Amino acid sequence: MPRGTQIINGTEYVFETDPKWNAEKKYGTHTRTYIGKMVNGVFVPSKRYQLQCALEHAQASRPGPVPITTCSRRFCGATALFDGIGAKLGITDDLKACFPQSWKQMLSIAYFLILEDRNPLSRFPRWAASHRHPFGKTIPSQRSSELFGSIEEDAKQHFFRLQARRRMETEYLAYDTTSISSYCTMIKQVRYGRNKDHEQLPQINLALVYGESSQLPVYYRKLPGNINDVSTVKRLLADLAFLSFDKVKLVMDRGFYSEDTINALFQQHSKFLIAAQKSLRLVNVVLDEVRDQMRTRAHYQSNFKLYTYSRTVNWAYRETKKRSGVVETGERRLYLHLYYNDQKALDDRAAFNALLDTLEAELRAGSRNPEHEKLYQRYYEVAETPVRGVTLTPRQETIDEVEKNYGYFALLSNDIKDPIKALVIYRSKDLIEKAFGNLKERLNMRRTSVSSEENLEGKLFVQFVALMYLSYINKVMNEQGLYKHYTLHELLDELDVIECFEQPGHTAGIGEITQKQKNLYSAFGVAVPS
Template sequence: MTTEVKSLDKRSGITYIYQSTSYWDKVKKAPRCKRVLIAKLDPVTGERVPTDGRGKRRRQKEQSSTIAKPGPVPSIRTERLFYGATYLLDQIGDKLGIVADLKACFPKDYKKILSLAYFLILEDTSAVSRFGRFAKTHRHPYGRDIPSQRSSELFQAVSEEAKMSFFRLQGRRRLESEYWAYDSTSISSYSDTLKQVRYGKNKDGEALPQINLALLFGEKSGLPFYYRKLAGNIPDVKTITELVRELDVLVYIKINLVMDRGYYSADNINGLYRQHYKFLVGVSTSLSYVQAYIKELGEDMQTYEHYTDQYKVYCASRTIAWNYEQERPYKGDILKGERRMYLHLYYNPEKAVEDEQKRTAYYVKLESELQSGKHKPEHEKDYAKYFIVHETPVRGRRITPNNEAMKKARRLYGYFALLSNDVKDPVEALQLYRTRDVVEKAFGNLKERLNCRRTLVSSDSGLEGKLFVTFVSLIYLSYIKSQMQKNNLFAKYTLQGLLDELDVIECFCEPGKALMPGEVLKKQEALYEAMDVTPLYAKPSLE
């Protein structure tokens, strides 16, 4: 009898479909089963995807005599190349599993992806079209030039399935117990052919045509392992629903998210509870339950018992009940209940002074706009809230401040709040929340060092591929910066300075002979050790 059997591979997260045939084993006198792979399930759509499982090993054996085995590209000519920095990247790629995961997801193109990533890291101000010059002077995984047309074809060949598989593999290398910092940034683009380019406001409040990029970072590892491209006009708060859905597709075992207050909404909190995810999120002090806690604590908040010298702030916590709601379309009702939540409140005296200065400058701006008659639609509510306008035939327009409203706002100066369904201690919560800095620093790398402030591609498929290669580069850079901070290397080097210090090390290549690295100085050896990789001198040959 022949039946179909589904089996989930826990290592890759892929469900395979086998054709199972039962038969009687005359020798062992017992029933046996023979299975043949016939298809797999698409992790996003759930559709069947046929495979070439039948005869695969036989075909590979037949082709082994004509297809070159994977591995370092052997030297085909005598040459001397720069090798010190690319050797460092080779070692990091092996250590973090980047090479193995790329090879599993992009078996034909993984060396090209690595070489382009190396180029973006080491030649941060150059366009990809200048790769040929880099290839002539450096030893790199692909070992040959990648002309501009070929790199464009590579970008367009990066499929969503392969990209998601890479995210899945990299995510499983992160510690299950760590929190993941989630945030987004904007990338400006003036292309008329990219579908997701929309006018939106960046972090500086500027309205520009842009796309948005969301990143997920490991709090302890300091490494990124997921990103998603978004239309430029989508606000942060709208992205959580899709994030939750995609994390579910990636089949991660434990999910702990850290987010700023731009991602807070009742729907998002309910969605995170629904998936049983742990989270820590910033919240506005304008929320009623936050203001109630501030009022309850009063002046006691600024007493020594609430002070933490580690962060120079006053803090307090309480348990609150979250009014959970879940819409159930299949039953046509809404499930309601209470969920336990921890509210962490903080007061920073320095922030209070800054808030006072910013708010006063804002009041001056509002009054000036009222006086001139040049109103801004986004300020209409604050005009009415903080000022009283009198119109008289004799005196004309007279504007007076609403002192009561301004006093009420002043009570919140210096305060900020966090919300979590997992972290009970306010100091631990603040420590976790500040790990979001790794994302902010990553955005700096993404836009400045990796030449991604402006998109220089004209098609959506090309943009997807370039973003993916850029993301691979970001993993390497994040690791290097993390090790530099850990070993206090920023006191002596910039990130570029460290790479330049190693980049001058050469290697001599001759056909048929082992690769010969050049001289390595003691300070260069110390840099390799600080990066937690084997120094180049200790490994005389990679062939």
């Protein structure tokens, strides 16, 4: 239920409100129940509220069947898979610990988001009527909004900490951001910025951390829509320290590269792997020296169809001490890994020539594009006479300078010496792109239309929980080779036809389960429903 505070005689009391609609008198009422008070910014529950929570928790966790009062026939195969995954990953237990009154509703909405691809929450009652799910009852749109608004930041952070304890501290954490368009400009962090989906809408940004070996999301944070990627890294390091990730290892793309970022990572004794621009002096000097040498058989990696070269380089470290303001300088060791891919070079050169074709066509037709003026000047000398018309002379040295780096890319690390190991870990970052795809498409987060900060924060959290299930399903399907026979949608549909029958005075029964369906449960390490 929604919470609020009220100051009485100098003491800040916390209460819960229970809104109700009076159908006869045609107006809404609400009842306040005081559940504790705030002491130095910390919620201290009353003894009565503590006893109530303990009784509700004991009742929820009491073993044995729940009495059945009506006949029902609902689908349970896919939700049974989710139940097993939630127990396996500790999601269910951690939600119970952090949200003792609302964990069932949160799980039911997460299940709905996974199964009802792209459908809005207004269809939840229809889905709930035909499916067995943790809450067991319908959740109208108004109640789901109240649920989202009741999800508190402290409980969310506690959930992240509990999940962090279940993960390996030795794995690399992929970090990236994405933009989410919004129709509501009343939310404070909605801003116009560089929309990564190229939509002409204001946006918020979402930062996501993903485990490289567990292949599961670890943490997320909402950011203002006009924030740049580089400025988020220091805040991320502080957040991960709060979540008790003592040995942080980050893998990031070149959008996060800056001198301040590298210095901050060194300062926090964090391990990192980051892509770097070829124009960076630290990279370009070495690349010019070994460009021809590395494209030889001795440096060719057959399994990856590319050439590699590695070297240790020195990083000019700088740190400004907070208290004294003294600037500390020195050198730190970095491993520079260079790669060359023939196919990427061909693709880049073809794309570049297509751009030059467009520029030449615009110049000859006299239809210059204002956005291309700098490109015209950079790549061509343009002359025009009444007799010969427009004459174009390509600036070949400039064009050669651009093309010479096609096919090359660079990675920097203070931890990984081997170039192939670094490449494998960096490519695992693709998982986070798939996660963003799942969030925006299957979990219906491409555009948000919630009207308050609290509802947005709560909805993002439930969608994050759903993403944990989707990520684990994707991981198992890859490891077990299930994508050879099923898409994600087909696998869930294969299980979702299993029915559960409930009748008063009888134990609930499960419909027929085929061997194919049993094999799927086995692949996920989940017990067959019984």
